[in-house]
Amino acid sequence: MGWSYRKSLKVGPFRINLSRRGVGHSVGGRGARYTRGADGRKHVTFRIPGTGLSWRRQVGGQSRSRSRGRRW
Numbered sequence: 001m002g003w004s005y006r007k008s009l010k011v012g013p014f015r016i017n018l019s020r021r022g023v024g025h026s027v028g029g030r031g032a033r034y035t036r037g038a039d040g041r042k043h044v045t046f047r048i049p050g051t052g053l054s055w056r057r058q059v060g061g062q063s064r065s066r067s068r069g070r071r072w
Contacts, residue, residue: 005018005019006018006019007019013027014026014027021038024036030047044056044057
């Protein structure tokens, strides 16, 4: 198993995530959150606090790996 790195800085409703792959950010509260990862993918998440139930959906089109075409 390899090493990994992740650091999260919280500033009000904003969160900045630092990882080996780059910088990502998110905004929102306990019930809803919009996230953009270091790889450029965007997600929206809705949660019901206290239940463990959540719904997550990628937004903004296809993922980056599919937009590049076939990979051999």
